[in-house]
Amino acid sequence: MTKHLILAALFAAPLTLAAQERYATRTGHISFHSDTPMEKIEAHNHKSTSVLDASTGAVEFAVLMKGFEFDKALMQEHFNENYVESDKFPKAGFKGKFNGLTADDLKKAGTKEVTAEGEMSMHGVTKPVTIKGTFTMEPTGAVKASSTFTIKPEDYNITIPGMVRDNIAKEITIKVQMDYVKM
Amino acid sequence: MFRSTFTLIAALACTPVLLAQDDLLDLLGEEEKTKEFTTASFKTSRVINGHSLENTAHGVLDFKINHRFGFLNGGLYEWFGLDQAWVRLGFEYGITDRLQIGIGRSSFQKYVDGFAKYKILRQCESGCGMPLTLSLVASSNVTTLRSSEVPWYSEGREDYFTHRMAYSFQMLIGRKFSDALTLQLMPGVVHRNLVRTVAEKNDVMNIGAAGRVKLTKRLALNAEYFYVLPGQTMAAEVPTDRMDDPNPGYKNSLSIGFDIETGGHVFQLHFTNSTAMNERGYITETTGDWLKGDIHFGFNVSRVFTVYRPKPKVVE
Structure with missing residues (x-):
């Protein structure tokens, strides 16, 4: 009997492996927006990467500044040279977990609100964050995730000189749009 | 028994895969390196008088307002030079990321000048191996003074328009060694269509060197020096004690200054012994002697406008 149990357990291990549902993208769209009466600033990146493990809810994002x-x-030159210092800190990213997201959710067409908890890192600073987002599962089976949230530059040691303080919003809006493909 | 052993091995073989999942992004494998050119070698397209490795970006119009005050040794009476001023107003435009053109008008000698600058090689940050930037600058200028006021005309000489022209060709070779340090060399030749005496050369060989040290994110220290090979030029009036100079009456151009960047503007504040703000002027007609206090305080203001937005590079 014991032997059978062990056998069953051993069989179960490969099964969990097979059940790992991973989704990924290399062409995620991340943009940020700063809106003040003085100046409107926005920038887009269509090459962010993300991997999502639906069986555990674990997720990671990375983007080259x-x-x-x-x-x-x-503006682009100043952003890289003076604000985020891209030569020193080339990447920003998020590593965390979606709460309450199951592999089955991604197989049913429809939308699902989720919360991701984890750590955001940028400009050499890592901070715990909680971000709300939406998953949209299309009837074709495509899985899309989107999110809009704000961050404060000073939380990530990005200093804004007094002279341009009125040109840059205190809170920067970040928009994320990921079209996942199954790995 | 055979089967259970087999299963055990199969199960064990799978375990390392499970353990290796710490970093999900590793699953995507190595990212392909994108080609990335070095940026911000200098804050603007000029070091001080001379051209820098930087071009005005594609679609960007740069309005330049350059001032040179009088010599500091004018003393209190001349308010250390501030009583006089020479101005150059210019527009520069980036036709592509490699090609830039510009025009300008100076009050000094009433010069009108124009230039084109092309980046042949671009220093590469990643994805390619180019260690330096190489640009060519071709410029021409013409004085629009009345013929009676042009210093190199003599009585009774026919006033041809072509006689008023001069050209300059420069090669800029440089490298941004680190965030803090950029160095460049500028061998060049200035061709003057008309010179005052037969002893002077129409083609004036010169070589310049320039550098930048970035002090803070928004402040940099710049310096440039142009060496004119001896025996090529001679001023109309040479003090007797300077007859034996390599180019009697003329000095090599030396300038030192700061770049201060504030959003859309770059302010360049500097000290220079050159009065003119184009190649013929500052390379072949600099009369100021640093050691005697013939130093101009001056500034360049650069204000950029994005007039055309190039389409973002295609994402595959």
Whole structure:
């Protein structure tokens, strides 16, 4: 009997492996927006990467800071050189877990509100954050995740000089749009 | 028994995969390296008088307001030079990320100048191996002074328009060694269509060197020096004690200054012994002697406007 149990357990292990549902993208769209009466700033990055393990809810995002494209070339240069210091801190990312998301949720068409808890890192600073987002499962089986949240530059040691303080919003809106494909 | 052993091995073989899942993003494998060129070698397209490795970005218009006050040794009477001022107003535009053009008008000698600057090689940050940037600058200028006021005209000489022109060709070779340090060399030649005497050369060989040390995120220290090979130029009036100078009456151009960046503006504040703000002027016609206090305080203001927004590079 014991022997059978062990056998059953051993069989179960590969089964859990097979049940691991991973989704990934290399072309995630992350943008940020700063809106003040003085100036409107936005930048887009269409090359962010993310991997989602639906069986555990674990998720990771990474984005290259130099990949953000601005309307104005000089803004882009200042962003990389003076604000986020891309040469020293080339990547920003998030590593965490979706609460209450199961692999089955991603197989049913419809939408599902989720919360991700984890750590956001940028400009050499790592902070615990909780972010709300929405999963949209299309009838075709496509899995899309989107989220809008705000961050404060000073939380990540990004200092804004007094001279341009009125040109940059105190809270920057970040928009995330991921079109996952099954790995 | 055979089967259970087999299962055991199969199960064990799977375990390492499970353990390796610490970093989910590793599953995507190595990212392909994107080609990335070095940026911000200098704060703007000029070091001080001379061109820097940087170009005005594609679609960006740069309005330049350059001032040179009088010599500091004018003393209190001349308010240390502030009583006089020469101005150059210019527009520069980036046609592509490699090609830039510009025009300008100076009050000094009433010069009108124009140039084109092309980046042949671009220093690469990642994805390619280019260690330096190489640019070519071709410029021309013409004085629009009345012929009676042009210093190199003599009585009775026919006033041809072409005689008023001069050209300069420079090669800029440089590298941003680190965030803090950029160095460049600028060999070049200035061609003057008309010179005052037969002893002077129409083609004036010169070589410049320039560098930048970034002090803080928004403040940099710049310096540039242009060496004119000896025996090529001679001023109209040479003090007797300077007859034996390599280029009698003329000095090599030396400038030192700060770049201060504030959002859309770059302010360049500097000290220079050159009065003119184009290649013919500062390379071949600098008369100021640093050691005698013939030093101009001056500034360049650069204000950029995005007039055309190039389409973002295609994402595959």
